[in-house]
Amino acid sequence: xxxxxxxxxSLDNEQLQRLTVLLALILLCIFFAFKSPYFLSADNFLLxxxxxxxxxxxxxxxxxxxxxxxxxxxIGSTIAVAGVACAMMISAGIPLPLAILFCILLGAVIxxxxxxxxxxxxxxxxxxxxxxxxxxxxxxxxxxDASPVYVTNSDFFKKIAQGKLFGVIQFPAIYLVVLGIISAxxxxxxxxxRHIYAVGSNEDAAKLxxxxxxxxxxxxxxxxxxxxxxxxxxxxxRVNSGQPTIATGYECNAIAASVIGGASMTGGHGTxxxxxxxxxxxxxLLNGLxxxxxxxxxxxxxxxxxxxxxxxxxxxxxxxxxx
Amino acid sequence: MGEIILEMKNICKEFPGVKALSDVDFTVRRGEVxxxxxxxxxGKSTLMKVLTGIYRAxxxxxxxxxxxxxxxxxxxxxxxxxxxxHQELNLLPDLNVAENIFITREPTKAAGCIVDDKKxxxxxxxxxxxLSINIKTTETVENLSVAQxxxxxxxxxxxxxxxxxxxxxxxxxxxENEVNTLFEIIRTLRNEGKGIVYISHRLExxxxxxxxxxxxxxxxxxxxxxxxxxDIDGVVTLMVGRSITEQYxxxxxxxxxxxxxxxxxxRGKVLKDAxxxVRRGEVxxxxxxxxxxxxxxxxxxxxxxPVEAGEFYLNGEQLHIKRPYDAIKRGMLYLTEDRKKDxxxxxxEVSMNITIGxxxxxxxxxxxxxxxxxxxxxxxxxxxRIKTPSERQIAKFLSGGNQQKxxxxxxxxxxxxxxxxxxxxRGIDVGARYEIYSLINKIAESGVGVIMISSDMPxxxxxxxxxxxxxxxxxxxxxxxxxxxxxxxxxxxxxTHTRKREVV
Numbered sequence: 001x002x003x004x005x006x007x008x009x010s011l012d013n014e015q016l017q018r019l020t021v022l023l024a025l026i027l028l029c030i031f032f033a034f035k036s037p038y039f040l041s042a043d044n045f046l047l048x049x050x051x052x053x054x055x056x057x058x059x060x061x062x063x064x065x066x067x068x069x070x071x072x073x074x075i076g077s078t079i080a081v082a083g084v085a086c087a088m089m090i091s092a093g094i095p096l097p098l099a100i101l102f103c104i105l106l107g108a109v110i111x112x113x114x115x116x117x118x119x120x121x122x123x124x125x126x127x128x129x130x131x132x133x134x135x136x137x138x139x140x141x142x143x144x145d146a147s148p149v150y151v152t153n154s155d156f157f158k159k160i161a162q163g164k165l166f167g168v169i170q171f172p173a174i175y176l177v178v179l180g181i182i183s184a185x186x187x188x189x190x191x192x193x194r195h196i197y198a199v200g201s202n203e204d205a206a207k208l209x210x211x212x213x214x215x216x217x218x219x220x221x222x223x224x225x226x227x228x229x230x231x232x233x234x235x236x237x238r239v240n241s242g243q244p245t246i247a248t249g250y251e252c253n254a255i256a257a258s259v260i261g262g263a264s265m266t267g268g269h270g271t272x273x274x275x276x277x278x279x280x281x282x283x284x285l286l287n288g289l290x291x292x293x294x295x296x297x298x299x300x301x302x303x304x305x306x307x308x309x310x311x312x313x314x315x316x317x318x319x320x321x322x323x
Numbered sequence: 324m325g326e327i328i329l330e331m332k333n334i335c336k337e338f339p340g341v342k343a344l345s346d347v348d349f350t351v352r353r354g355e356v357x358x359x360x361x362x363x364x365x366g367k368s369t370l371m372k373v374l375t376g377i378y379r380a381x382x383x384x385x386x387x388x389x390x391x392x393x394x395x396x397x398x399x400x401x402x403x404x405x406x407x408x409h410q411e412l413n414l415l416p417d418l419n420v421a422e423n424i425f426i427t428r429e430p431t432k433a434a435g436c437i438v439d440d441k442k443x444x445x446x447x448x449x450x451x452x453x454l455s456i457n458i459k460t461t462e463t464v465e466n467l468s469v470a471q472x473x474x475x476x477x478x479x480x481x482x483x484x485x486x487x488x489x490x491x492x493x494x495x496x497x498x499e500n501e502v503n504t505l506f507e508i509i510r511t512l513r514n515e516g517k518g519i520v521y522i523s524h525r526l527e528x529x530x531x532x533x534x535x536x537x538x539x540x541x542x543x544x545x546x547x548x549x550x551x552x553x554d555i556d557g558v559v560t561l562m563v564g565r566s567i568t569e570q571y572x573x574x575x576x577x578x579x580x581x582x583x584x585x586x587x588x589x590r591g592k593v594l595k596d597a598x599x600x601v602r603r604g605e606v607x608x609x610x611x612x613x614x615x616x617x618x619x620x621x622x623x624x625x626x627x628x629p630v631e632a633g634e635f636y637l638n639g640e641q642l643h644i645k646r647p648y649d650a651i652k653r654g655m656l657y658l659t660e661d662r663k664k665d666x667x668x669x670x671x672e673v674s675m676n677i678t679i680g681x682x683x684x685x686x687x688x689x690x691x692x693x694x695x696x697x698x699x700x701x702x703x704x705x706x707x708r709i710k711t712p713s714e715r716q717i718a719k720f721l722s723g724g725n726q727q728k729x730x731x732x733x734x735x736x737x738x739x740x741x742x743x744x745x746x747x748x749r750g751i752d753v754g755a756r757y758e759i760y761s762l763i764n765k766i767a768e769s770g771v772g773v774i775m776i777s778s779d780m781p782x783x784x785x786x787x788x789x790x791x792x793x794x795x796x797x798x799x800x801x802x803x804x805x806x807x808x809x810x811x812x813x814x815x816x817x818x819t820h821t822r823k824r825e826v827v
Contacts, residue, residue, distance in 0.1 A: 189690055189691055189693075190686070190689045190690055190691065191682040191683055191686050191689050191690075191691060192689060194675065194678075194679065194682055194691070195679075195682070197671065197675070198668060198671070198675075198679050201668040201669070201670055201671050202665070202667070202668050202669070204664060204665035205659075205664075205665045205666055205667060205668055206668075206679075207627070207646075207647060207665075208625070208627060208647050208657065208659055208665050208666070209647075209651075209679050209680045209733070210647050210648045210650075210651035210652070210680055211648070211679075212646070212648055268668070268670055268671065269670070
């Protein structure tokens, strides 16, 4: 008994946090398994991974921004804009790879503008990206005249989301893994990754250590923009159309995933592996609620509560390690 | 000295893995200034946190004014008559002096609904008079100097009629004349019969103010004695458990050619045509009162603040520095004054703190070579004798001295021509100070030009080859080590021929 206790004590904060999330994940699974016999089926497992993909990919970007002690509320709108742009370009006969490349670039540009507003113009991240959220959502509605853009001239487009590797693994799951590895590599192994942690931990100190903090912020935001754009393309491919009203509030899921995964709103903390766990918690929660036929509206309520709860847990963590 | 007012006995406090206090005794009498000293980590702050209710002791008794005493939190302690004034002041910058003093206990009228401003300012004014402090009660706290803020904190403590005042490093951010004013106030309080607990690293000031001293070491009580029965060497020996023979290590000064020069640096009201010149292997002390513009000059050289005018030369070549990044690239490095605010990454690992200023050295195509970086970190930890359980330790758990060493290590990872140390030993204990001084000397001996900003006069005199003095943004004097003495420098620093300074 004592040895388990000692082992428990020797875990650092981050490991402890990881363990708690894992436990929550298992409890959720047990709960839903009892509620719905379908929950534990292989089909549903693949569905969860696919559903988690969008949350997970956007959360990779979000965690970069959160580590740099900021937040990106424009993610949902970026998803919509990227999806609409992609669908429109394909409908206009532009080759698929080119359309995808352009959308990713668009996401990067949106991110750079966000980063510019925050680091150069000195706007609070909440306000700057909230404004961007409105601008982008508005633009998506304006260019589509508020109606969906259906892709009718390409069979390949929907394959992006609906295709399967070896006829089993859905493509989005692969994106989730590959982008996760890339994100983790950037954060942990590269100079720019370390600099993101430094900026989020103490911006003044980072500046005086010779770090170009504005550049780092713009990078974090453009990474978030790129991830949102990729998620936007995947989502558009899943419904084979560009929907201007899609993904409203998805930034909340991304924040929840990051923070459940151990990222701290006070900056300087967060990992990609934790974020995947967080995204899985969100994915399983929403999937389970679906199976229990809880209405979409109640799901929104629950998501909001989870976000508040997760950020509160983060607050408690900080209070504990602060003194 | 009056009767015993506070008695702490056999206080024990444990944190996971560390025994922070074991069987510590501490008593305070009315009308005494009682210094509580010890190296960083000796348990001074922990003991005071137990007293003011931030921590709960595992065992031990506290008696205050003849009764058992237990504070639930600092505010509760204050209401019961024990106030603590921290190094980091806890005032609300946007409110005025009177509002800060009476926060949460504002005098009211109309059945407690409306704040009685007139009465509040009147009572605040009375407190100010009692302490002979010359600050307007309508002044916004943000506009006050550190010294003035500290005095407002003291007034705030008196407003609730505290019997014991704990002053945590009260002079570490003060200039000489401000220290005198503070000491006057402390003497007034002593004469009123208050018990003053005085925590400070500046032992040389004790002569002027301290009645009794209690020494802690590694969380244990060492000894308690009257100051008149001991001296600095005596208590230092008790603090470190060995005797330190010299405060400042010796160095053979061999200044070479001029490595850096700044001329005609101006920025708003804070820098007026200032300039400084440093030779290779030379330590130039930059002295002055608070707000003289020393840190501002350093930040201007480093590119941290934009300047309106100024020429900078490194090895005879003119530089155009726009941001710290440019300065660092040219080998001009700056160790900041406020370690916690803009120096160290408190919640990051030691290894990250050391390598963050030089990551591109261990990276190719932006990807870091873990092995190379780890080796550099291990070398620095060994060479600078940084006391840390491992390179993965979080920086905030290191002592102030070791944090400072980590910051020095950060810059030693780079090639440097000029290093500016801004208050390198502020808040650092005697033992670690000596090591920091040795490091600075070693850096200078390796041919680097060193500028050392310090408000600690003995440190300036003990370390510098040449001393440059600033006042109100201007260079007001320069003396060699041989010519320098405390009086000359103070004279230059207060620049007596300019208008009479407003003394707080």
